[in-house]
Amino acid sequence: MSMRFTAKARRGMVALAVAAGLAVGVAGCGGSGGDDKKPDGSASASKATGPNPSTQQGQSDQPLAELKGTDGLLLQITSAQRDSGGFVTVNGTLKNDGAKDLLIPSALSGNETEITKNGPSLGGATLVDSKGKKRYYVLRDTEGRPLTTTGLNTLKGGQSLPVFMQFPSPPTETTDVTLQLPTFSSADIKISG
Numbered sequence: 404m405s406m407r408f409t410a411k412a413r414r415g416m417v418a419l420a421v422a423a424g425l426a427v428g429v430a431g432c433g434g435s436g437g438d439d440k441k442p443d444g445s446a447s448a449s450k451a452t453g454p455n456p457s458t459q460q461g462q463s464d465q466p467l468a469e470l471k472g473t474d475g476l477l478l479q480i481t482s483a484q485r486d487s488g489g490f491v492t493v494n495g496t497l498k499n500d501g502a503k504d505l506l507i508p509s510a511l512s513g514n515e516t517e518i519t520k521n522g523p524s525l526g527g528a529t530l531v532d533s534k535g536k537k538r539y540y541v542l543r544d545t546e547g548r549p550l551t552t553t554g555l556n557t558l559k560g561g562q563s564l565p566v567f568m569q570f571p572s573p574p575t576e577t578t579d580v581t582l583q584l585p586t587f588s589s590a591d592i593k594i595s596g
Contacts, residue, residue: 468590475501485596
């Protein structure tokens with residue numbers, strides 16, 4: 404009986420070690436499919452003092468486009484970069500051009516239940532490929548969280564916030580798309596990369 408107990412104990416320790424190794428491996432992947440270039444899907448307004456996603460590779464000083472929203476909100480698109488991982492990351496700056504504090508409209512999250520249950524975000528954004536007649540929605544992680552800036556609440560007068568949105572990549576020959584975001588004007592942007 405003591406041999407049986409020792410064998411069971413060894414198998415249990417091996418199983419525990421394998422499970423721990425898998426857990427560490429999965430946690431290390433972070434749901435990004437092994438693509439280390441993908442920005443953190445949980446970037447939020449409260450992290451505005453952290454790394455600025457709008458200073459990523461491929462950006463210029465001049466915005467690609469400006470989308471005007473309600474009550475003085477302005478979204479300046481600074482880059483739209485295609486990645487070899489099969490997605491496009493759109494970076495920009497959300498600014499309150501007015502003097503008064505402004506509550507970010509909840510409509511920016513869109514109306515999909517899976518996205519809205521994760522809180523305020525830019526989850527309602529889409530890229531439209533007019534020539535290919537396709538619309539691309541913001542990507543989501545395995546738990547349904549949109550891969551875009553989240554936690555949007557209030558912007559003080561004159562305050563700016565770096566933002567990002569990730570979409571599935573249109574075909575490589577498609578470089579001109581239209582960015583649409585609820586409550587904002589649409590804008591044509593060019594995808595690089």
